[in-house]
Amino acid sequence: MERLEEIGRLIYGSLSGEATSEEKAALDDWLAASARNRELYTRLSDEVYVAHRLGQKDSVSIRKAWSRVRGTSRRRRIARIAGCAASILILITGVASVLIHKNHQLEQQLHAAALLSSLPGTGSVTLVLSDSTEVLLGGERNIEANGTLSVDDREGTLVYQTCGNAKDDESRDRFHTLRVARGAEYHVELSDGTRVHFNSGSSLTYPLTFDGEERRVSLDGEGYFEVARNGKSRFVVECDRFDVEVLGTEFNVSSYRGDSEADVTLVSGRVSVSTPVGEYMLAPDHQIVIDEYDSAIIRKVNAGNIISWTHDQFYFNAERLDNILGELSRWYDVEIEYRAKSDKPVRFTGFIPRYEQLGKALELLKMTGQIFLTVKDNKVVVEEI
Amino acid sequence: MVRLGIENIFGLHRNEESVKALFDGHYADMCLFADRLLHDFAEAEDLVQNVFIKLLASGESLGGKSNPKAYVYRMVYNACLNHIAGKRVEDNRKRRYFEHMLLDDKEDYELGIIEIEVLNRIYDEIEALPAECRKVFRMSYIDGKDVATVARELGISVNTVKTQRLRGRKILQERLKDVFFVAPVLISILFR
Numbered sequence A: 001m002e003r004l005e006e007i008g009r010l011i012y013g014s015l016s017g018e019a020t021s022e023e024k025a026a027l028d029d030w031l032a033a034s035a036r037n038r039e040l041y042t043r044l045s046d047e048v049y050v051a052h053r054l055g056q057k058d059s060v061s062i063r064k065a066w067s068r069v070r071g072t073s074r075r076r077r078i079a080r081i082a083g084c085a086a087s088i089l090i091l092i093t094g095v096a097s098v099l100i101h102k103n104h105q106l107e108q109q110l111h112a113a114a115l116l117s118s119l120p121g122t123g124s125v126t127l128v129l130s131d132s133t134e135v136l137l138g139g140e141r142n143i144e145a146n147g148t149l150s151v152d153d154r155e156g157t158l159v160y161q162t163c164g165n166a167k168d169d170e171s172r173d174r175f176h177t178l179r180v181a182r183g184a185e186y187h188v189e190l191s192d193g194t195r196v197h198f199n200s201g202s203s204l205t206y207p208l209t210f211d212g213e214e215r216r217v218s219l220d221g222e223g224y225f226e227v228a229r230n231g232k233s234r235f236v237v238e239c240d241r242f243d244v245e246v247l248g249t250e251f252n253v254s255s256y257r258g259d260s261e262a263d264v265t266l267v268s269g270r271v272s273v274s275t276p277v278g279e280y281m282l283a284p285d286h287q288i289v290i291d292e293y294d295s296a297i298i299r300k301v302n303a304g305n306i307i308s309w310t311h312d313q314f315y316f317n318a319e320r321l322d323n324i325l326g327e328l329s330r331w332y333d334v335e336i337e338y339r340a341k342s343d344k345p346v347r348f349t350g351f352i353p354r355y356e357q358l359g360k361a362l363e364l365l366k367m368t369g370q371i372f373l374t375v376k377d378n379k380v381v382v383e384e385i
Numbered sequence B: 001m002v003r004l005g006i007e008n009i010f011g012l013h014r015n016e017e018s019v020k021a022l023f024d025g026h027y028a029d030m031c032l033f034a035d036r037l038l039h040d041f042a043e044a045e046d047l048v049q050n051v052f053i054k055l056l057a058s059g060e061s062l063g064g065k066s067n068p069k070a071y072v073y074r075m076v077y078n079a080c081l082n083h084i085a086g087k088r089v090e091d092n093r094k095r096r097y098f099e100h101m102l103l104d105d106k107e108d109y110e111l112g113i114i115e116i117e118v119l120n121r122i123y124d125e126i127e128a129l130p131a132e133c134r135k136v137f138r139m140s141y142i143d144g145k146d147v148a149t150v151a152r153e154l155g156i157s158v159n160t161v162k163t164q165r166l167r168g169r170k171i172l173q174e175r176l177k178d179v180f181f182v183a184p185v186l187i188s189i190l191f192r
Helices: A002-015 A021-033 A035-044 A047-058 A062-093 A096-116 A303-311 A321-332 A358-366 B016-038 B041-058 B068-085 B092-103 B107-127 B131-142 B147-154 B158-175
Strands: A125-128 A134-136 A140-145 A149-154 A157-162 A175-180 A186-189 A195-198 A202-207 A214-226 A234-238 A243-246 A250-255 A261-268 A271-274 A279-282 A286-291 A296-300 A313-320 A336-339 A347-353 A371-376 A379-384
Touching (some): A021 A035, A035 A047, A047 B016, A047 B107, A047 B131, A062 A096, A175 A186, A195 A202, A214 A303, A243 A250, A279 A286, A313 A321, A321 A336, A321 A358, A321 A379, B068 B107
Parallel strands (some): A157 A186
Antiparallel strands (some): A125 A175, A186 A195, A195 A214, A214 A250, A234 A243, A261 A286, A271 A279
């Protein structure tokens, strides 16, 4: 290998014109040795070829590739260890019935270990275009470009940009839906400059461009919105059980269909939240919690904590345990069953790191001494003590 | 209740760090290396990933190898041969035969390694350009985007893009005389 690297160094030296006369002589010998050596040298002095190769190198996403390598090898290794363990058991016990039982138990344990070591970031992000075609996001490419609008995927953020002042009635009537699967998160920058960071298991539907008095989008799930002020044009987020209306401000909405409680937290500015029952105004650092019967309470919170999920931490503020588990289940894409003991919900407060293994998060909850954890048939079971 | 530590008992982590370090440092290069033989970059990526999956799943320790990098390049090379042969070539004699038939001999492996070495040196040279200039240069030359696209994406004017591109080219021409000539000038030895 050193010898080969040395030849590489000689070629580079020659290309950069820095080679000494001995080095030139050594390279000449190498070039004279075979036609294929000369062919390689010719290629490496071709700007177009070199640019093409470096472009290939740049196109690689090491992080993504590693997450696939790690995930697959882990599953295989566990299967292999289970296999080895099984054969050791055969030697030791020699009793088939016992063996089947033990082997099953061991596989269960190994399975549990795999489950608890689950990492987030495995889910996919899909953009549904107005003609219902689905595009997988997460790369670096242009999705659509015409005279008035361009849509670009920039590895982690989907960006809409309008060009010039041309009115485009057609794109105002076209809608896109961004779907962030369980175990993923994503950003979007809408054409009016509004930015949204989505938590896993969320989807947002919005027009390609906005016009007039109202900018209206529809959300299922959790998103942190930084709404760009746009004259008198209101920005409305439609959720399952309520609407959030603002002019230009930062706020967090968590409203998953199927969750028992939804909430809106204001970071700055003013928002109004309207439910079937009434309309509420929120001040900064206040949160409105709306339950399944549309009854709402407003409480003072630290908004910075609430949006800490955008900085790789979960924060729970007297949050119901079933909602916490729902959040973990979405983020790690693992099924979690919750067995409550009484009707009165258990609530937790605290931070949990988002990019650690699932086991770590559960361990933190367990430390409160209020729950009991088991793993059964590919899912985590959480029981109240 | 399952102990969280169970995977440590079975040594799941034992090898992972050294393999990860190798992966981070050489994954992209190994894909280039494999692509030279397969002429299909997506396939090359799959193949290199599978080599690492095998390496991790086997729990084989790289610590004992005198040159882990060369060892993995070898694995990638063999995987390429197997891929081209369309089946696993277990037998060493058979492999040599294939190597000979398909690729002219081990010269090919060596040329692949040499190429990566040279490309990396050129890559480093581009990385060493001044920041703004490097961005423009990479987008327009390496990623093949046109001037207008680069200008839009970076939020700068078309003229700035042109200036920065020319500047990068000039610097590189200084440092890489034989690569960044408009028409490559080949030294006489090539046609000897």
